[in-house]
Amino acid sequence: xxxxxxxxxxxxxxxxxxxxxxxxxxxxxxVLGLCPTLAVSTSxxxxxxxxxxxxxxxxxxxIIISAIGRFVPNITRIPIFIxxxxxxxxxxxxxxxxxxxxxxxxxxxxxxxxxxxxxxxGRAEAFASKNSVVYSIADALGITVGFMLALLMLSFxxxxxxxxxxxxxxxxxxxxxxxxxxxxxxxILPAGAFLVIGLxxxxxxxxGVIKND
Amino acid sequence: MTNLVAIFLGMALINNFILxxxxxxxxxxxxxxxxxxxxxxxxxxxxxxxxxxxxxWLIRHYILIPYDAEYMDIVIYILVIATLVQIVxxxxxxxxxxxxxxxxxxxxxxxxNCAVLGITLINATQGYSLSGxxxxxxxxxxxxxxxxxxxxxxxxxxxxxxxxxxxxGLPIAxxxxxxxxxxxxxxxxxx
Amino acid sequence: MKDxxxxxxAWPIIxxxxxxxxxxxxxxxxxxITRSKIEAQQEQKIESMLSGMFPKMTQYDYDAEDDIYxxxxxxxxxxxxxxxxxxxxxGDIDILVGLEDETTIKSISIISQKETPGLGTRIxxxxxxxxFNGLKINDAQLSRDDGKVDAITGSTISSRAVVDAVRTTxxxxxxxxxxQKEGS
Numbered sequence: 285x286x287x288x289x290x291x292x293x294x295x296x297x298x299x300x301x302x303x304x305x306x307x308x309x310x311x312x313x314x315v316l317g318l319c320p321t322l323a324v325s326t327s328x329x330x331x332x333x334x335x336x337x338x339x340x341x342x343x344x345x346x347i348i349i350s351a352i353g354r355f356v357p358n359i360t361r362i363p364i365f366i367x368x369x370x371x372x373x374x375x376x377x378x379x380x381x382x383x384x385x386x387x388x389x390x391x392x393x394x395x396x397x398x399x400x401x402x403x404x405x406g407r408a409e410a411f412a413s414k415n416s417v418v419y420s421i422a423d424a425l426g427i428t429v430g431f432m433l434a435l436l437m438l439s440f441x442x443x444x445x446x447x448x449x450x451x452x453x454x455x456x457x458x459x460x461x462x463x464x465x466x467x468x469x470x471x472i473l474p475a476g477a478f479l480v481i482g483l484x485x486x487x488x489x490x491x492g493v494i495k496n497d
Numbered sequence: 498m499t500n501l502v503a504i505f506l507g508m509a510l511i512n513n514f515i516l517x518x519x520x521x522x523x524x525x526x527x528x529x530x531x532x533x534x535x536x537x538x539x540x541x542x543x544x545x546x547x548x549x550x551x552x553x554w555l556i557r558h559y560i561l562i563p564y565d566a567e568y569m570d571i572v573i574y575i576l577v578i579a580t581l582v583q584i585v586x587x588x589x590x591x592x593x594x595x596x597x598x599x600x601x602x603x604x605x606x607x608x609x610n611c612a613v614l615g616i617t618l619i620n621a622t623q624g625y626s627l628s629g630x631x632x633x634x635x636x637x638x639x640x641x642x643x644x645x646x647x648x649x650x651x652x653x654x655x656x657x658x659x660x661x662x663x664x665x666g667l668p669i670a671x672x673x674x675x676x677x678x679x680x681x682x683x684x685x686x687x688x
Numbered sequence: 689m690k691d692x693x694x695x696x697x698a699w700p701i702i703x704x705x706x707x708x709x710x711x712x713x714x715x716x717x718x719x720x721i722t723r724s725k726i727e728a729q730q731e732q733k734i735e736s737m738l739s740g741m742f743p744k745m746t747q748y749d750y751d752a753e754d755d756i757y758x759x760x761x762x763x764x765x766x767x768x769x770x771x772x773x774x775x776x777x778x779g780d781i782d783i784l785v786g787l788e789d790e791t792t793i794k795s796i797s798i799i800s801q802k803e804t805p806g807l808g809t810r811i812x813x814x815x816x817x818x819x820f821n822g823l824k825i826n827d828a829q830l831s832r833d834d835g836k837v838d839a840i841t842g843s844t845i846s847s848r849a850v851v852d853a854v855r856t857t858x859x860x861x862x863x864x865x866x867x868q869k870e871g872s
Contacts, residue, residue, distance in 0.1 A: 315526070318519070319520055322519045323518070323519040355703070357700045357703070362579075362608075363576070363704060367576070367704075370711075371572060371714060374569070374715055374718075375715070378726075379722065383725075385729055389800050392622075392779070393619060396614070397520075397614060399575050399614060400609045400613075401611075402523055405609055470679070473679075474517050475516075475678035475682070477519070478672070478675035482670075485667055485668045486661075486664045489668065569712070572711060572712075572715070622779070622780070623780065
């Protein structure tokens with residue numbers, strides 16, 4: 285009895301985790317948090333920095349909100365959620381400023397803007413406030429990994445085509461033969477972000493990775 | 498004065514909120530299917546952005562900086578914005594029901610619109626004066642409305658166009674946004 | 689019964705207050721442990737940039753009023769440095785400018801910028817930055833504006849922001865330095 289319950293918990297944990305990767309990928313399927321996705325996908329470094337920030341905030345807010353969600357009356361639900369999220373974001377902001385100054389600089393206002401990232405409030409409302417702490421952790425991890433996959437895809441394409449080379453964490457990985465001299469700068473410009481996400485989304489629809497609406 | 502004009506143009510066109518800074522994309526793709534709702538949304542966002550800029554500037558310069566509590570800014574700003582949105586919504590509901598029906602329904606969505614928190618943070622990091630902050634907010638709002646309006650016009654026509662099946666909906670909207678964004682680069686040479 | 693409903697009404701407010709109090713005290717604590725680290729980091733960044741610019745530097749004085757660093761080797765003045773801020777394409781560009789004397793720039797380096805990666809960010813790199821080595825302050829203009837600095841192709845706004853900030857701030861600081869000399 286106890287054992288089968290434990291197994292089903294594991295199975296459910298796995299299910300909540302994997303759904304965030306593709307089936308309800310926050311960027312390509314739920315289309316949440318577009319602003320940071322497009323803005324910070326200019327380099328792999330920025331993408332990973334943003335992922336780290338989202339991971340800490342989403343994990344924290346999902347844990348806290350799933351733990352206290354029951355005691356929060358409906359009328360103050362949103363204000364309380366917002367205060368919790370804003371506090372976590374400020375903590376991340378200060379920690380990044382102190383320990384990862386370069387990432388802090390290049391993320392700019394998109395680090396504090398994690399507060400209004402629809403992914404976080406969306407998960408708090410739609411999932412964490414109704415589910416247990418354990419599943420909320422699974423949900424947070426899954427959504428973050430899904431977010432990271434999308435960000436890495438976008439930033440890899442944009443950085444490689446837009447600068448002609450790939451540098452991550454100060455390590456130079458490779459330079460493309462012709463593009464290294466003449467990079468296609470449009471990919472690194474804001475316009476490039478719209479182009480790449482539009483084409484990727486169409487590609488995923490065409491190949492059936494994500495369902496049509 | 499020329500400084501204020503430069504801030505306005507910079508915010509509205511050169512560093513357009515949607516196309517260059519990527520702020521306020523959720524309503525951009527959500528609401529920009531119809532021209533009417535695009536204008537209403539744009540006006541609502543501009544209104545909230547301007548009032549929030551005024552309020553957060555006062556709070557920043559008379560409370561946060563004197564008490565050395567600038568690290569609290571994110572929490573304070575988001576609470577101020579949420580409260581202001583509620584007040585504006587109530588005010589419009591009580592005074593002008595027609596106006597409320599036109600764009601009041603978009604107001605609750607604005608709390609989590611990054612354009613609003615974005616402008617308060619931009620004002621703070623750029624160190625704008627009170628008038629500068631308000632002009633920046635107005636410029637940002639006008640630019641936001643302008644692009645929303647352009648996009649909705651294009652998307653109304655796109656509905657009738659023969660787009661490939663997998664490009665229908667969001668993908669083609671992204672490609673359209675890319676073309677608009679490219680066009681807006683041209684404003685870069687203005688100042 | 690009456691009390692209970694009163695509590696029920698007040699509960700949301702009490703809860704919100706509790707959450708805000710916890711949040712504020714938590715942030716105070718985090719701020720207190722990160723603040724010194726953030727300040728130390730900025731100071732260290734400037735010091736390492738100054739010593740990169742003036743390899744012979746043994747000490748430096750900072751004049752907070754005029755915002756000028758005076759660079760010294762064994763007590764002898766060898767130059768000045770200050771921070772100039774320009775309005776770039778993506779926001780403020782902070783530039784550390786080193787002066788050899790009151791008319792000549794020693795070199796510059798970009799402290800922080802938010803320009804377009806791959807285009808505007810080239811203001812931080814060698815061919816553009818080298819333009820400023822040993823340049824007369826008055827020549828710090830783009831070549832197309834009769835100066836001696838070549839703009840980066842495709843990033844005229846970023847280039848001009850740097851050049852203008854360097855020239856105008858340098859002229860200001862030189863004025864301050866001269867008035868200091870007259871005063872003493």
